[in-house]
Amino acid sequence: MGKCVNHPDRDTPFICMKHEVYMCGECLKCRDPEIYCKFRSACPIWFIHKQKKREEKAG
Numbered sequence: 205m206g207k208c209v210n211h212p213d214r215d216t217p218f219i220c221m222k223h224e225v226y227m228c229g230e231c232l233k234c235r236d237p238e239i240y241c242k243f244r245s246a247c248p249i250w251f252i253h254k255q256k257k258r259e260e261k262a263g
């Protein structure tokens with residue numbers, strides 16, 4: 205667990221392994237979606253980021 209990079213008062217289990225920053229549920233977003241990331245295949249942030257995008261398109 206760590207503190208969200210944008211919300212220092214919030215604890216979150218989600219960490220960007222590439223940038224080594226934590227992100228809370230509200231902030232979950234890949235910082236460099238366009239470029240290669242070796243952590244991506246195991247990245248929960250990327251997974252949720254993709255899911256959110258799909259929902260935006262649908263709704």
Ligand SMILES: [Zn+2]
Nearest residue numbers: 208211228231
């Ligand atoms: Zn946050």
